[in-house]
Amino acid sequence: MVKTPKNYLCILGMMLFMGLMSAQELKSPNGALQLKVTLTSEGMVQYTLDLDNKEVIKPSTLGLQLKNAPSMLKGFQIEESHIKEVDEHWNPVWGKQKTVRNHYNELELRLVQPEHDNRYIRLRFRLFNDGLAFRYEFPKQKTLNYFIIEEEETEFALTGDHKIFWIPGDYDTHEYPYTTSKISEIPSKMKDATVYISAQAPIEQLAVQTPSMMKTEDGLYINIHEAALQNYAAMELNVDADNLVMSSHLVPDALGNKGYMQTNTHSPWRTIIVSDDARDILASNMIINLNEPTDYEDTSWIKPMKYIGVWWEYFVEGKSTWAYGTETNVKLDQDFGKLTPNGRHGATTQHVKDYVDFAAANGFDAVLVEGWNIGWEDWIGNWKENVFDFTTPYPDFDVEAVNKYAHDKGVRIMMHHETSASATNYERRLDRAFQFMKDYGYNSVKTGYVGQIIPRGEHHDGQWMVNHFTHVAKRAADYGIMINSHEAVRPTGLHRTYPNWLAQESARGTEFEAMGGLAPEHASILAFTRLIGGPMDYTPGIFQTDLSYYGNNKQRVNTTLVKQLAYYVTMYSPLQMAADLPENYKRFPDAFRFIKDVAVDWDNSWYLEAEPGDYVTIARKTKGKEQWFVGSMTDENSRTSKIDFGFLPEGEKYIATVYADAKDADWKENPQAYTIKEITITSKSKLKQYIAPGGGLAISITKKP
C-alpha cells in the first residue's frame, strides 16, 4: 500500500559563506502552511510557522545545551539543504481508520559548527497540511560519539495570549485535572492546578505538559506535542508567561541530566498541529505518521478487545480489596503463607469465574483480574523495591482453574502487573512473569506504575523509564503479549511501532470519578490533549454513577449514563473496558446493548463536531463490517448536537438506534434518565439531538435489512 512519493525534489548545496544559505523555506503540500528557517548573525537557528500568511509561531530558537561540552545553540552554518515530498498510504494493524495517508514536504538541513571541529547535526522538518514536525538528528561522526544533554532549548514563540488547556508540568504524573485559562494566567493558577497526587514531582519553574492545546483569539487551534519518543526524555514546556514563549524542558534523571546520547540517533519529533477547525486537530494523523512502522514479523496475534474486570469494585465502598491479608508490612520471601485473611479479597477463584460467566454471556474478550498476586498488603507509598513477584497467586486464586474455566468459554483472563513503580524489580522478573503468563494462556497484561520510580531518582517520563516502557512492550511481543500500561509516560504514537502496546492510561481517567470526580468538561479536553498521543484506557461504562448506592461512599461519576456510552466512540481505544459491576449492567440491559454492540477497530472515522473543553462528536465505521457508531459528549452545558449522516454510503437505508439523554437528564441530578429509539436514515439525513448537561449521545447504525 505504500505509494512512491509523487515527486522528489532534492536541492544540494555546499556553501562557503554563511548567509548564502541563511534562510530556507518550505510549504505544506496544500500550500497553506509555510515554514521559514533562518540563521541569526550569531549562527543560531530560528524557525517560524505561518498558516495562510498568518503567523502561528514567531521566530523561535532551536538547539541544545550539552553537559561539559560546547553547546549546540550557536555558531552554526548551513552546509546542506534537501527538500523532498512524500505521499504514501499505509495500513495500521488496528486504528481509527484502515488506511492512513502520510503526505508531507520535508526540509533537511545539515548544520555545522566550524568552531567545534566541524561537529554537525541535522534538522529535519516535515510540513503536513495539518501541521509542522521537526527533530534534531545526531549523525555518527569522528568528533561526536557520546554526549549528555543538559537541556534541549527548543522554543515555541506564540503570537498572542492564547487560551490554553493545561496541566502542571510534572516529571512523574499526568493525572492532573485540566485548567483552562489564558497563558498569562498560568502563573496565578498554577498553585490551585497542582492538586495532590501520590508520587508527583511538579516542575519548580513554570511549566505545563504536552499535548498542549491552545486556541488563539482569532480562532486558530494549535496543539504542541511530540512523536516517537524513544531513548529520550519526555518534553514538558517551560512557560514564559510574560513573553508568551514556551520552550522545551526535558525530564531529568537522578543526577539532573536529561539525555545520554550516542550518535547515529535523533530526538523525538516536536509537533505543532494547527488548523482553524478544531475537528482537524482530532482528525490529524501527524503523530502516528511520524512514528516508525512496526518491524514485528507477525501481528496476527494482536487483537483489539473489549473487557470487563475485577476492578471498579475496589473503588466502591466496602466491596472488596486488592489485598488478601490484614498485614501492613510484608515481605515476599518471608511472609507469604502467614497472611491473615481480611475476608474481603476480590480476586477469588469463584468471583472471577462469575465475571467470566458474564463476559462469555455478553461477548467480552477478556476479564481483568487485579489483586490476584501476593504483595498488595503494603504495595503503595513505601518506595519498596521488592514489592511483587508477578508469579505467586494468593491462596484463594487458582490460576490454572480460572484460566481453564475462561478458555473453555472463549474468554481470556487479562493479567495484571502492578509494579508500584519499582521498574528494576519488574525488569529483574520480567522474563519469568511473561513465561508464567504464557504457561497459563494469558495474552494481555495491564501494567501499573503507581509510586515513586525505582531506580530511585528516575522519573516516569525520563529517558530511562521511556526505555523501560519500550523494553517491556518489545519483550512482551516476544511472548505474544499485548500491553495496557497505566501510569506510563504519555503516548507519542508508538503504538504504530509496537502495535501490541494497545493502550495506556497516562491521564486522569475514570478511577478519579471515585476519588473526587472529574469535571464534566474533562473528557472533551482529553480528546484534544492526552488522546492526541494515542489510545487511552479510559475505562468508561459506569452506569451506577452515584456511588452512595453502595453505602457510605459520597463519590459520584460526573456524567449521565448515556455519556458513558458515548465514550466508547469519542475516547478512541482498541481496548475498551466496560468498567462497571456486572450487576449494574443487568439493571440496564437496553443501554448495555450499546456496549455489547460497539466495535473496537475501525475502517474509518469522521469528526463531526468539536470544540476543546465543550463537545466532541465522532462517527466511526466498524472494521470490515457495514456498521457505524456515533458518539457525542458535552461538558456541563446542555447542547443540541447536529449529526449529518453524510458519512454513510449513498443510496441505502439504515436503522439508527439512538441512545439519548432524557429531556430531564442531568449529570448531577438525574444521570440515569435516557431514551432509546430506532429511526430510519439515509446518507442525506440529519439529526438534531438534545444532550443534557454532562451528557452524551450514542448511536449505532446498521443497514436496513
Place this chain on the structure above:
Amino acid sequence: MVKTPKNYLCILGMMLFMGLMSAQELKSPNGALQLKVTLTSEGMVQYTLDLDNKEVIKPSTLGLQLKNAPSMLKGFQIEESHIKEVDEHWNPVWGKQKTVRNHYNELELRLVQPEHDNRYIRLRFRLFNDGLAFRYEFPKQKTLNYFIIEEEETEFALTGDHKIFWIPGDYDTHEYPYTTSKISEIPSKMKDATVYISAQAPIEQLAVQTPSMMKTEDGLYINIHEAALQNYAAMELNVDADNLVMSSHLVPDALGNKGYMQTNTHSPWRTIIVSDDARDILASNMIINLNEPTDYEDTSWIKPMKYIGVWWEYFVEGKSTWAYGTETNVKLDQDFGKLTPNGRHGATTQHVKDYVDFAAANGFDAVLVEGWNIGWEDWIGNWKENVFDFTTPYPDFDVEAVNKYAHDKGVRIMMHHETSASATNYERRLDRAFQFMKDYGYNSVKTGYVGQIIPRGEHHDGQWMVNHFTHVAKRAADYGIMINSHEAVRPTGLHRTYPNWLAQESARGTEFEAMGGLAPEHASILAFTRLIGGPMDYTPGIFQTDLSYYGNNKQRVNTTLVKQLAYYVTMYSPLQMAADLPENYKRFPDAFRFIKDVAVDWDNSWYLEAEPGDYVTIARKTKGKEQWFVGSMTDENSRTSKIDFGFLPEGEKYIATVYADAKDADWKENPQAYTIKEITITSKSKLKQYIAPGGGLAISITKKP
C-alpha cells in the same frame, strides 16, 4: 555437624527506670575480651572493648540518623537484655578448612525510645575469642515499618595514633594501592593515595575503606570490617585524625540516601578482629561465622577450580584485543555484522582451542574467554547502557564448537560477562544470558563492572548494587552457575550463604602489574585487608614478569617467579587462575609443576608467620588428600622464613618439594632465578629458607612412599 550450644544463658529483664540497666558487660568465651555497653545521661548507647584489660576501643557511640524521622541516636532505654553462649561446628561447601568452629558469647539488648512512641531497635553483640561483632536490628513493630537511613553513626574510638594500612574511601572502587601511615598522617597523604582509577568516586570528607588493618604501638593488631552485607550499603570509615575516631560512612544512592529499610531487618555485622598475634587475624573465622548458612538444597555442583584464560595477553603489548572491530561507536542492534575486523581479536575459535589443549594437558578445569561477544569496540568510559547482550558471539568465535571441543577434553569454558557497570542492562538480559550458558554447557562466569554504574547515580558499593550482586549470585545458582565477580562490592563472607559466588576481585589485583605495577608489599597487605572478607581472584602465576619481553611494553610484574607460586597458598581462593600465557609455562615446566599440583580446597590451614605489609607464611592440607602446601611471601625486603612442620601428622616421613628464590634472585633484577629441591621431613622438622626481595617460597608435601 552443628552441635547444640554447650550452654545457653538467658537473662531477661523489663526495667521501669533508665539507669538500672544502664551498663551491660560481656566476656569472650576465653575471658580475654571484654565488652561494656553503657547508656549516657542523654540515652545514647556507647560501647568499649578491652583485651586483657587493655583498652582496644574507647567509649564509642552507636546509632543511626534517619531521613525525615527522629534519629535513633539518643533517648534510648534498655528494656531487655539477653546473654547466651553458642559453640557449634559447621562444614563449608569449600574453604580454608573442612570444619569451622563458631564460638561466641552474645548480648542482645532491646533499646526503646519512649519519646518516639516506644519505637525500639535491638543491638546484638557477639564476642568471639578473636574479636567483637555487633549489628543493629529493626524488628517489625506498629510504629516502625519503613524508614530511610540518612547515616549510620557507629563509632570506633581508637586508643592511639595507630599504624594503619589504608586505601582512600571511595564509593566505586577498591583498586587503590595501599598506603601505610599513622592515622594522624592520613590527611596529608590522602591526595597522593588517591591515584587515578577509571570510574572512581573518592569520598569528599576524610575516609578510608574496610577491611581497615591497624597496629597499635604496643603490638595489638586491630581489623575493622563488616560481615554479611546484604540489602544495605557498604560501610566506609570516616577518619577524625585529630581525635583518632573512626565512624561509619555508608555509600549513598543517587539522591544521597543511604538505606531503604523495611522492618524485620538488620544492618550487617560491624566487626573488630583483635589480637596481639598477627597470625590470628589471618586465621579468624569471625566474618564467615557471622554469615548465614546457605539455603541451597544442592551444592554438589559447586566445585573449586583452577583455570587459565584468554586474558593476560590483552595486557601484553600488541598481542591481541577484546574487540573484533576497529570501530569506536557501535550499537548492538544496528552495527553487528558491519564491523571491520582489526585482525588482532583474541577470542577466536582456534586460539581458544589451543588454550583448551593446554588446559586439558595440564589438568586445568576451565578456560576463561574474554572478548568472545559483541560490544567491545566502545564498551568503556561512555556510560552506555545497552553495551553488551551476553548472547551474541563475534563472527570468529564458534560458541558451540568451542564448548564441544572443550567438553570432549574434560574442560569447561568459563563465560565472561563484562557489564561495563551497566547493571540495569545486565539484569534485563540476565535470564537470557544464563539460559544461553546452560544451553552451551557453561557452569561458571566471570562478571565485570568496569565503569560508572547504571542506574546512573548509584555506586558499586551502595545498597542497590549490593542487592544486584546477591541477585546475580542467587539467580546464577538457579541455573547451576558459579560466579567470579570483578569490580563488585568488596566481600563480607557472603560466600558462606552463596557458595556458588566463588571469588571476587574487589581490590588492586595482578592486572595492575601490567598498568604501573604493584608494590612488593601489596599482597602481604591484601592478606590482612581485602582477603579478610573472602576469596580473591588475584590471578597469580605470571612467570614472564618483565613485559618488555614482548616488545615495547615497559611494564613489569614486581615479584620473583617463586612469589607467584606462593600466591596459590597465601592468597586464598577456591578459584585460582594460572594467568600467564601457556608459552611461558612451557618455558618453565619444573616451576609450573607447582601450579599444576596445588590444591584449591582444603581440610585445614595453619598460619605460620605473619606481619601485615611484611610477610605471610601459610600451610594448608588438601581436602581429602594426604597432601600439604606451604606458601610464603615477603615484601621488598629479603628475609629468612622459618617453617615449623609441626602441622604434619606425627610419626610419618614426607617428601617436601621446595620451590625457592635463588640466592641472587630479586624482584627487580633477577626474578626468574629459582631452585627446586626435594627434602625429606617429619612433623618435627624445621626449615630455614631464604626469600629474596619481592620473593616467595612454595612447598608441596606428600607422604614418603
